[in-house]
Amino acid sequence: MPPERPLPPLGRRLAPVTASRADGAYRVLEVSDETGPEPLPGQFYMVAEAPDWEGSSGRPYLPRAISFAAAEVRSDGVSLEFLLDEVGPGTRALSALTEGSQVWLTGPLGSPFSDPGEVTEGALGAVIVGGGIGIAPLAALRRSLVQKGIASRTLLGFREPAAAGAIDRLFGCEEVRVAYESGDDSPARVTDLLARVLAGDSVGATAVYSCGPPGMLEAVRQMCAGAGVGVELALESPMACGYGACFGCAVPKPDGGFLRLCIDGPVVRGDAITTACAGEAP
Ligand SMILES: Cc1cc2nc3c(=O)[nH]c(=O)nc-3n(C[C@H](O)[C@H](O)[C@H](O)COP(=O)(O)OP(=O)(O)OC[C@H]3O[C@@H](n4cnc5c(N)ncnc54)[C@H](O)[C@@H]3O)c2cc1C
Numbered sequence: 180m181p182p183e184r185p186l187p188p189l190g191r192r193l194a195p196v197t198a199s200r201a202d203g204a205y206r207v208l209e210v211s212d213e214t215g216p217e218p219l220p221g222q223f224y225m226v227a228e229a230p231d232w233e234g235s236s237g238r239p240y241l242p243r244a245i246s247f248a249a250a251e252v253r254s255d256g257v258s259l260e261f262l263l264d265e266v267g268p269g270t271r272a273l274s275a276l277t278e279g280s281q282v283w284l285t286g287p288l289g290s291p292f293s294d295p296g297e298v299t300e301g302a303l304g305a306v307i308v309g310g311g312i313g314i315a316p317l318a319a320l321r322r323s324l325v326q327k328g329i330a331s332r333t334l335l336g337f338r339e340p341a342a343a344g345a346i347d348r349l350f351g352c353e354e355v356r357v358a359y360e361s362g363d364d365s366p367a368r369v370t371d372l373l374a375r376v377l378a379g380d381s382v383g384a385t386a387v388y389s390c391g392p393p394g395m396l397e398a399v400r401q402m403c404a405g406a407g408v409g410v411e412l413a414l415e416s417p418m419a420c421g422y423g424a425c426f427g428c429a430v431p432k433p434d435g436g437f438l439r440l441c442i443d444g445p446v447v448r449g450d451a452i453t454t455a456c457a458g459e460a461p
């Protein structure tokens with residue numbers, strides 16, 4: 180059984196920004212959620228600047244789906260850490276916020292990651308495979324595995340060293356391997372690192388968890404299927420509401436019909452979808 184999801188408060192709520200700083204290529208935004216429950220790794224929030232969000236061009240208009248990378252329960256609420264990659268008006272506006280700003284927060288939303296034994300029968304350990312900004316939900320997952328005493332190895336991939344961020348703080352430990360596609364002495368993809376792990380002896384007792392660009396996720400999905408290893412993927416697709424009302428996030432299921440990634444995902448089993456590229460923006 181997947182973990183029981185915490186019930187988010189109805190509607191959106193105001194939350195103060197408590198810190199904002201650069202970490203490598205990304206921006207870290209800390210927000211204090213005074214009324215929401217503690218989220219589970221893999222869940223996300225719909226986030227918008229408060230009180231005004233709409234830019235002069237009309238974009239951004241809708242809030243943006245953002246995973247939490249870290250969450251800490253404090254006496255005054257849950258301190259949430261978001262990792263932002265500036266790809267458009269929404270992430271740019273959120274990255275420009277400073278301490279004392281406020282955001283509209285809806286969540287935590289969506290399905291979280293399962294324990295390894297739920298992903299691969301009998302699995303005792305985990306392999307975490309992240310690419311680019313996809314490292315955000317995996318940082319929260321890795322921390323929870325450590326707290327549960329579950330062994331994990333982390334494989335991360337970035338285009339180049341300058342495109343990486345937050346590795347040391349969010350993943351800093353001996354069990355992390357990083358691959359750069361260029362700008363490094365030995366260029367490689369994170370899937371090259373995964374291929375070596377999947378060729379190892381202990382692979383039958385492993386569950387794989389992944390988040391990153393659609394092409395990388397589809398490669399991970401196919402590699403795990405070929406190796407007979409269970410995999411959970413945290414997928415992305417355009418999300419307008421975040422709670423099942425608009426069908427903007429639908430991706431096809433192998434046996435027909437659709438999954439709504441905001442409520443049936445964003446974390447899905449590799450064999451629950453036809454391709455990890457279905458939610459890619461045209
Ligand atoms: C469940 C979920 C969790 C997410 N978590 C995070 C997170 O932790 N941090 C984060 O920064 N983003 C995250 N995203 C992605 C973010 O919601 C989208 O990238 C969003 O569209 C950004 O809004 P924007 O206005 O900045 O860019 P948009 O105007 O929406 O997009 C700008 C351009 O970038 C392209 N684009 C959109 N998304 C990406 C992407 N991820 N990478 C590269 N190009 C892209 C679009 O096709 C478009 O051409 C998440 C998405 C989902 C569904």
Ligand code: FES
Pocket residue numbers: 417418419420421422423424425426427428429439440441442
């Ligand atoms: S984002 Fe609206 S149904 Fe999923």
